Amino acid sequence: MSARTEGGSTSEARSRLLGTATRIFYAEGIHSVGVDRIIAEAQVTRATLYRHFKGKEDLVLAYLALADQGIRGQVEAVRAQGLPAADTVRGVGRTITEGIRSDGFRGCAFLNAAAEYPDAAHPVHQAVLAHRQWFLETATELLAQAGCAPADEAGRHFVMLRDGAMAAGCLFDPALISETFLRGVEDLLRTRTAPA
Incomplete structure (x- = not known):
């Protein structure tokens, strides 16, 4: 056929x-x-x-590439709105909570894949690390633009908030987890922003 x-x-x-x-x-x-x-x-x-x-591994890598493209597209759509920097961070946070509240939410595709492919040298694990490095760098850049200092610490904090929300969002009430995550983002912006 x-x-x-x-x-x-x-x-x-x-x-x-x-x-x-x-x-x-x-x-x-x-x-x-x-x-x-x-x-x-x-x-x-x-x-x-x-x-x-070529085989299942190639299909898994394509699946992760598709997930990566989707997340990059969400972030770029928020950036394209031309919002003030702090509102861009909030907008990215809202895209995360939209995912958590979506039907069939099962956590982060990348964290799930890393749990199934723990060998750091495996191509699937490498794809996870590449995506997460991009996300960390992007969060750090956005938070730096919003005046958060030190930006590298703020970026790591944002990623950890996101990871916790993604894990909790498939175990507990997604609405409550989403609200808690967004409050955490607000706290991060408030406490890490350098005074004018």
């Missing part, structure tokens, strides 16, 4: 595979899901999977 008969085009088959893998990996975990299930639910052949991805 060709990729065309499976969905109209090669890119549609790839998108379907990645969409299916993303949904299942995020909801159920990476190691618990085999390629046979992804193939069946995406309604493609094994040959189609291997035409687009």
Whole structure:
């Protein structure tokens, strides 16, 4: 069966595979899901999977790349609004709470993947570290622009607040966790901003 008969085009088959893998990996975990299930639910052949991805690891890396693009897009959308620096930080915080409050929220895709791939040399773990380094640098830059000092400490504090909210948000009341996180962001902006 060709990729065309499976969905109209090669890119549609790839998108379907990645969409299916993303949904299942995020909801159920990476190691618990085999390629046979992804193939069946995406309604493609094994040959189609291997035409687009070298194997499961390649599919996992594509899943994380898609998650990374989504988060970068959210941050850039907030930045593009041209808000004052502190309001940009608040806006990024709100995108985090929107995720926590969304249906099917299961925590941070990257922290979940790191737990399943603890070997720091593994390509999946490396993808997690690369995303988290970008997020830390971005948070630090935004907080520096908002006048927080020292900015590197403020950036680490923001990331830790976010990580805690992501973990708690799938265990407890997402609305309460979201409110608590946003209060933490306000406290961070208030206590770390240098006096004028």
